[in-house]
Amino acid sequence: MISALPLAPRSHWIGGLDPRLRILSALLFALVTVSLTKLSTALVAFVLAAALAASLGTGLRVLLRRFLALEGFMLILLVTLPFTVSGEPLVTLGPLAASGSGVALAVEILLKANSIALVLLTLVGSLEPVVLGHALARLGVPEKLVHLLLMTVGQVHLLREEFVRLRQAMRARAFVPRSNRHTWNSYGWLLGMLLVRSAERSRRMMAAMRCRCFRGHFHLLDSIQWRRADTTWALGLGLPLAALAILDRLS
Amino acid sequence: MAHIPDGVLSAPLLITGGLVSAGLLLVSLRQLDYDRLPQAAMLSATFFVAALISVPIGPSSVHLLLNGLMGLLLGWTAVPALFVALVLQAIFFGFGGILVLGVNTLNLALPALLCALLLRPLLRRLAPGRGFWLGAAAGGLGVLATGALVALSLGLSGEAFRPAAQVLLVTYLPLALVESFVTGTAVAFLHRVAPDLLLHTEASSG
Incomplete structure (x- = not known):
């Protein structure tokens, strides 16, 4: 999105x-x-x-x-x-x-x-x-919250791709959402699968960041100036x- | 559904909501260490994406809130995760608003914390095959409590909003039903497929 x-x-x-x-x-x-x-x-x-x-x-x-x-x-x-x-x-x-x-x-x-x-x-x-x-960090928003926001934004679009893929697989098997138990169960499994995949992804991401000497802190490199x-x-x-x-x- | 737009609520309510949610955020951020940020961000993003699923119900359709499940899985971390999701929805999609961000955060985060408090202790000694009921309880409780809080914020803002608050409360009932089925299935699935996911999050940020 x-x-x-x-x-x-x-x-x-x-x-x-x-x-x-x-x-x-x-x-x-x-x-x-x-x-x-x-x-x-x-x-x-x-x-x-x-x-x-x-x-x-x-x-x-x-x-x-x-x-x-x-x-x-x-x-x-x-x-x-x-x-x-x-x-x-x-x-x-x-x-x-x-x-x-x-x-x-x-x-x-x-x-x-x-x-x-x-x-x-x-x-x-x-x-x-x-x-x-x-900009939010420079305005005094806690740095941890800013990191969380930035990381979330970075992941949203990857997860959306994952979601679209899973949803497409369901459609390929002729899944049509209706108001019934089958639909709710299927969406439950979709949600569960999304959570499993995202947990794996976050583990890989953490490992990759450690390899690049991540020590729990991003440095904010920018030079915002008033003009x-x-x-x-x-x-x-x-x-x-x-x-x-x-x-x-x-x- | 749980996004109250700007321009509706009264000023005292907005200020109280802002202050209380800022306090909650500070407390929960203190408990969240940098090592767990990627995981929290990933789950926050998952919930953001999953909230886009529209579930048909009768002639209409609903979007899942998932705050009960977030409380169950994340505990205190659910507060910043929900806040971040709300900020993104407000500035990129125009859902909700900027001054009501505090109230909206509280309306979603308090039920999440309630689920964390009541249901998270049960996660550790969950009998096989019982995941569904725990998840369903979290989903239903999250939605109903959020509905009550949204109605309350409206009702407190003025006499004229009371009937709207009552109508709103009724519309949350079908959502609670659907959401408890979906989150129930999701938790049963996780319990079978990736039990460490439930226990891992439990052990490290509780």
Whole structure:
């Protein structure tokens, strides 16, 4: 899955930014967006996020996929909220009345969740995993956790290949998933086999690393430096966000 | 299903969740030595990949959570492993969010720790042929406890979310059934094929 991600090309303007700044910007954007209290300002935040994503070219596709793949969680929330928030009834369905304020709240949550996800995907998701790990370490995340993250990212795609191989073998034997015990058992064996293979792989990996003098520690070799473009970006994002937060409190 | 997006929960809940999960992470990282990192990373990656399996159930389909099995196999290490998987899902797929990361971690990690506490001691003296029941218990317990915690986080965030929390809780029941069958079979399989995998993880990080 990781390999199928929409990575920003290196030459793109965003590639020149300090990775720490990108992480912090996404955090700041999330903080401001979550704190918004009005539908109108949430809409502005969403437009801001969409513009940022669109400027990278991958925005619309990712956005569509996210909206289409609305998770069960959001779906339940969006369907129930109009009926549970009290207010002027908008539509009446028998004993139930959908209130305008409920619909507004549902839309507000949908906008906030999607704009934060978009910014996160655009600014942080497009970082190369190694760069992301180093930036996190430089931001003070415990080194062990960073190592775990980097190693996991490295293995995900190998294991995914393993998974696809096993799944293909099942399909070759005419396995079609249905809601029955046979399917659940088969998936259980698939999961078990995946765990066995991954344990073997981790043993081999540890041995290979020992051969290369691994002493339980990676050195972080990088030279992240703050540049003028970073200052420009920080101002370019910080000022609109501050304005948004103030606008939300004012009216 | 267990990924609460940003913009839903209230601020006090987000802050509490963030602080508590940071504490849990620090405790569990202290117990994890560098030598065991590759194994933890591998299992974290396995669970990340296995969560992509979509299991049909009636007209719909569900994704496995696998936090019960992680607790059973990994013990305390399940906390950073789950956290890493959640971070990757948030920044690469847009599932969940960034500020709710703490709450989401807790919702998955606390049931995993519960499974580790209750069921891991049974691993060592597991009679042949009984692996299924232990795995099924871990799977069911993990999903049900996660469902309860997700519903609780919603319910605590506002009066208007209560009905949604109740509906959500009901949707976790079929998932618990499916997951307990799958994890039960997986543990029975491991017990037969690679018992050292169960015992090895047990002996070294408990």
